[in-house]
Amino acid sequence: MRVVQTADDVRASLAMRRGVGAVGLVPTMGALHAGHERLIERARTDCQTVVVSIFVNPLQFDRADDLARYPRPFEADLAVCEKLGVDLVFAPSPEQMYPEPPDCAVRVGATAEHLCGAFRPGHFNGVATVVLKLFNIVQPDVAYFGEKDAQQLAIIRRMVADLNVPVRIAPVPTVREADGLALSSRNQLLNAAERALAPSLFRALTAAREAVAAGATDPKAVKQRAAEAIPADERLRLEYLELVDPWTFQPVETVTGPVVAAGALWVGRTRLIDNVLCTPPA
């Protein structure tokens, strides 16, 4: 396994491998967990060459304290990559990715209007911009993204369509703990009491899914049912819970087909997100 820091080294490392089977990219911010491992395993199965990028992207953080707190266990991350047979790790510094603030960047419109986009100004512009940069540096055939970050996945798919980006996007299902909590690098920021409260987000989304499956079509009623699954506790604050169209990520007015129920829950100082697909009865 090779570990490089610059775009030039990525291109040089991959030069001999192009055209010899597919190149797969797993873009990460490090702090790798079993969800990331699932992405890497999928890439390892599909592709001749597997590249993992590890970069905590300052452009997508709207809060300096959140950026500072974000976990960065770099040596442990490399061990995970090594174990899973990754060929190349690209771990640039912020200065290498942004020698100066980018003057040309990707701007995301309506797909970033609601949910996380509404609560984290500029977040998805930063995500789309860094993902496009990583695609241009690595030039993968396929890139793997977790379904846990559903709005991010929708935006990346939209960017690929809108800008004719020659990369296939492969979504990978969310990995969960036994109690339903979606794996996230942020989970390690929770203390024991917060960890015990955290699965209530998934329980709320599951309640939404059950309500839709039982025939509820009014998003307000569905959201009410979901919110009831979150215990009254001062450490918990539901930032949003919405039913949105799976492609546009616009809130639906009536449930007439599959919708994504997506939520963000503050657990103490830590913000967790999750989502489930809800399908009305046939």
Added chain:
Amino acid sequence: MRVVQTADDVRASLAMRRGVGAVGLVPTMGALHAGHERLIERARTDCQTVVVSIFVNPLQFDRADDLARYPRPFEADLAVCEKLGVDLVFAPSPEQMYPEPPDCAVRVGATAEHLCGAFRPGHFNGVATVVLKLFNIVQPDVAYFGEKDAQQLAIIRRMVADLNVPVRIAPVPTVREADGLALSSRNQLLNAAERALAPSLFRALTAAREAVAAGATDPKAVKQRAAEAIPADERLRLEYLELVDPWTFQPVETVTGPVVAAGALWVGRTRLIDNVLCTPPA
């Protein structure tokens, strides 16, 4: 020479040619003139495969009447490409390029703030977005741009740097008529009287260059000298004439090194642009 309309057909047409020498792209809006011919000839000299795109990009027009008036002599354009040994012409319809309005697009910051960017809102976002789409569809090794559109060239270079786009940008000097008028597809919109007035823009820019070469350092004084070269005529209106930094395209406060003198002149209903590099005495 092959002429195709879809991104899929471009990729299929080029599949066998990749890796066999370079692919060069000349992006155009058609109405090809000797300036475009110079671009195509450069590409033909440098590259194994030459692709010309012909697409009048609605996204970069801020005025519907300008878009409607823009010349589209498609058969003559194909004859020019054929004559110059172009391998592939990509001529998509607006619906093929934009099946729906793009939700993810390139946004240009400070480099688009002045000059044409100030007078044509959204213009350079549209230019950058369509150029990135064309790059992603054709995946050229090199792309050729005329120096006549200097701010556009600066923005494309900035986009390539900021987004790590794996394309080399090759600038090609402006081609001029004997009287100095820069070749432009818009020149054919001029009547005979307007055509006779049109070279005053280049004369103004030349006056700026001479003033800088003679040691003038105050942009205001230089611009004054330049403006004097434009005759008082009701058909002529100078939209802007600025001295800007060649990389950032920000107006300079004092001339301390090479600057670009760039101007836009309305001649009747037609807007012409031009620029020259000005170098102070050693």
